[in-house]
Amino acid sequence: MCPNDQYSVGDDTAAPAVVRILGVCGGIGCGKSTACQMLVDPLGCIGLIDADKLAHKVYEPGSLVHNEIAAEFGSDLLSENGEIERSKLGAIVFNNAEAMSKLENLVWPHIRVKIEDRIKEMKRHATGAKHNIIVVEAALWLEAKSWHDLLDGLWVVQSSKSIAIKRLKDRRGMPECEAMNRIKAQEERGVGNLTRIEQEIEKNVVTRMITNEGGLENLRIELQSALDDPSSFKTQSRNECRQVDT
Ligand SMILES: CC(C)(COP(=O)(O)OP(=O)(O)OC[C@H]1O[C@@H](n2cnc3c(N)ncnc32)[C@H](O)[C@@H]1O)[C@@H](O)C(=O)NCCC(=O)NCCS
Ligand SMILES: Nc1ncnc2c1ncn2[C@@H]1O[C@H](COP(=O)(O)OP(=O)(O)OP(=O)(O)O)[C@@H](O)[C@H]1O
Incomplete structure (x- = not known):
């Protein structure tokens, strides 16, 4: 590790520590938001x-x-006061892969800047956390390859289709056909595909698979052991030899 290049966590008097950035992704209803929240509280x-x-x-x-x-998708999606109505935009792009791809090309670079800004801000205010890890939840981490240099680890939360559908039905009140449709749309993009996840593990893109097919306590235990296992992160932290962010 380069001694002068560490990120400082907390105030100036706190011991310097490396902050790692952990991406978390997974298919709809697999429990990624639940896992991400748990990673912060209670896991620290x-x-x-x-x-x-x-x-x-x-x-x-x-x-x-x-x-x-507005130029690409038409001014019809603007409200009376000129704001972009996301629901209208969603209706276009969620039904048209080419349109989604155009939208992603336009917005992903801007989302990346916002993620980086938020990471910097969190690093400035991080004090006394048990794990010096910032968790970034994004359904599309596997697709957004141009963001991977931000990461020190990428975990995929995985549960079977039947469990995901049951959770979406029972806990969110989503009709079964809608849950199935959304899962199918994601499957078409390869989200949640086990073979693909295994390939990404081979390539060291995905650094851990979190199986979430039991109860919440099982998930907590699974996450805790992932946090405790150094192999859940890339071998060398990308932050270890970088300048301190300001
Ligand atoms: C199309 C938009 C405007 C619709 O907004 P809206 O508020 O109606 O839906 P919301 O953003 O909550 O998304 C609904 C669900 O679709 C998923 N989703 C969002 N974008 C995408 C995408 N490009 N491909 C697949 N799933 C997506 C979300 O993770 C979420 O589970 C919005 O989703 C969007 O800007 N998408 C493109 C940007 C993007 O890729 N965002 C995801 C970053 S991880
Ligand atoms: N291990 C678990 N035991 C019981 N319930 C769970 C478990 N994991 C998740 N859930 C519940 O299943 C539902 C879906 O979980 P969650 O919202 O975390 O999924 P998600 O992958 O983030 O979904 P989305 O892609 O729609 O945002 C939630 O109501 C959550 O409370």
Whole structure:
């Protein structure tokens, strides 16, 4: 490790420590949000960044991509006061892979900047966490390869289709056909595909698979052992030889 290049966690008097960035992904209903929340509380990671929420900020009035999106997808998706209506945009792109790809090309670079800014902010305010880890939840980590240099580890939360459907039905009140449709749409993109996950593990892209097919206590135990196992992270932390962020 380079002694002068460590990130400082906490105030100036705190011992310097390396902060690792952990990506978490998985299919709909597999329990990734539950796992991410658990990693922070009770398991003691620094904090959680939700990429979906940050993505929504890209559309705020005055944002850089506002005009580009209106030009690409038409002014019909603007509200009376000129705001982008995400539900209208969703109706276009969730039914059209080419349109989704265009949207992703437009917005992903901006989402990445927001993720980086949030990481910097969290690092500045991180004090006394048990694990110097910032968790970044993004359903599409496996697709967003251009973001992988941000990561020190990528965990995929996995549960069988039948368990995911049951959870979405029982706990979210989602009709079974809707749960199946959403899972099918993700499967078409390879999300949750076990063979693909195993290939990504081979390539050291995915550093841990978290099986979430039992109860919440089982999930907690699974996450704790992943945190305790150095092989759940890339061998060399990407942060170990970098300049301190300001
Ligand atoms: C299309 C948009 C405007 C719809 O917004 P809306 O608020 O209606 O839906 P929301 O963002 O909550 O997404 C609903 C579900 O779809 C998933 N999802 C979002 N984007 C994508 C995508 N590109 N591909 C597959 N699933 C996606 C979300 O993870 C979530 O589970 C929005 O999802 C979006 O901007 N998507 C493109 C940006 C993106 O890739 N975001 C995900 C970052 S991980
Ligand atoms: N191990 C578990 N035991 C019991 N319930 C669980 C478990 N894991 C998740 N759940 C429940 O299943 C539902 C779906 O979980 P969660 O919201 O974490 O999934 P997700 O993968 O983030 O889904 P989405 O992609 O829709 O955001 C939630 O109501 C959650 O409380």
